[in-house]
């Protein structure tokens with residue numbers, strides 16, 4: 001396996017916390033929290049400014065949001081970190097509280113892939129998970145129903161994880177399949193369970209071709225076809241070229257009002273406007289497993305990205321289980337707990353396995 005640079009800290013990473021200084025004068029400024037960050041609701045304003053349809057989009061607004069990955073000063077980050085950790089304590093430190101809360105309930109595990117099971121790397125095609133992580137996830141799936149929920153195309157994420165006993169929800173939950181073998185939690189024959197955006201396939205393929213052509217002049221840009229959605233990566237694009245890339249993407253998407261844009265970690269995500277996301281996928285999977293109206297189910301969702309917030313929010317609203325955000329830096333989140341990086345995720349999963357094996 002070729003070695004490649006692992007991105008240790010991505011600064012604020014496209015994400016959830018947007019430093020105020022990065023808003024351009026053109027974008028309506030939302031009010032700030034005392035620590036200078038913008039709350040989740042106010043962030044919707046920023047996302048509105050990123051709307052691709054209706055001709056109101058300003059490429060500048062996109063670029064400002066892309067720049068939101070700039071870190072604040074180290075001293076400020078240390079202060080923010082400690083306040084944030086008070087509100088989102090380490091799931092490892094809170095392990096006993098977590099398992100106590102789950103007593104008498106069926107734990108169901110939901111795991112994001114990139115940045116959660118595998119470290120973030122420059123080349124999306126080389127985001128391998130370690131053998132140790134795979135072995136841990138295999139043991140986990142022997143103890144609890146377990147699903148991978150990813151922005152990637154389902155086949156691709158399966159090729160990284162290679163565990164037939166899991167549920168897989170690819171394309172941000174728009175392509176769900178049950179275990180093909182070896183799961184005691186299998187409820188139905190191995191088949192596609194849900195593809196709510198299948199009518200968009202021709203459009204996604206068409207836009208993929210256009211984006212490949214349009215962005216080929218921007219060094220480092222990479223377009224990834226995730227079947228029901230597309231990713232335009234700018235991790236390897238020089239910052240001075242971001243506005244050029246944003247303009248290229250905008251020029252394609254303006255003709256496709258049925259597609260919407262969101263952002264992940266140094267990536268522009270393009271997907272159908274249907275009301276379906278990782279949160280809906282979580283609800284669908286709970287239902288498929290027979291836990292739709294159960295009070296004795298305890299779902300745990302672990303993820304690192306903005307798209308995982310939809311699932312964290314669903315758990316918060318249901319008042320069942322909780323979310324764990326994987327992040328080294330403070331981010332506005334609906335998750336209850338935090339873990340710093342994939343190695344801590346592996347430790348947490350292993351402790352769950354040990355706890356389950358010793359609690360019977």
Ligand SMILES: O=P(O)(O)OC[C@H]1O[C@H](O[C@H]2O[C@H](CO)[C@@H](O)[C@H](O)[C@H]2O)[C@H](O)[C@@H](O)[C@@H]1O
Pocket residue numbers: 112113114115119120121122123124127149150151152224226231233235264265266267269305307
């Ligand atoms: O939902 P996820 O499983 O977290 O997928 C979200 C996106 O992950 C991948 O991109 C991210 O990871 C890459 C590899 O570490 C990194 O190079 C990139 O900058 C990150 O954004 C994947 O390539 C995308 O298609 C997914 O949508």
